[in-house]
Amino acid sequence: MVRTPLTPEERERGERLGGLLREARGGRSMVEVAAAAGLSAETLRKIETGRAPTPAFFTVAALAQALGLSLDDVVRRCALVPA
Template identity: 65%
Template sequence: MVRPPLSQADRARGVRLGELLRAARGERTAVEVAAAAGISVETLRKIEHGRIPTPTFFTVVAIARAVETPVDAFCVDS
């Protein structure tokens, strides 16, 4: 099954999600948060910079737990 290309709106939501995650990380390093979330630091950086605009739900939940923020704080409207 071929995935359809992402729209500009999808990409914009990914950038906004990354901004929210970066802000929630605060003073903690990407290495600390990635380790706590059980993901690679490169994956976290890609999400934070919008290069992975549609991360899996479980990845977002893991990051939310790592930064001790309710997952609904990362809900991004269109």
């Protein structure tokens, strides 16, 4: 299967998501947050660093719950900003 390349805007949104997750994680370790969300620490690392800029919905939902974020806040802070 060939994956369509991401647009610069999609990459930027992924970077904003990663930054939001790092900020919300605060002093908690990646391992702790990933375990609370039912993910591997490597998956969380990839999302936070932008190497996985388009994680699945349920992955984002699990991370939001583990970090005490609402999905509305995640969308508001990560959505593409119109020019």
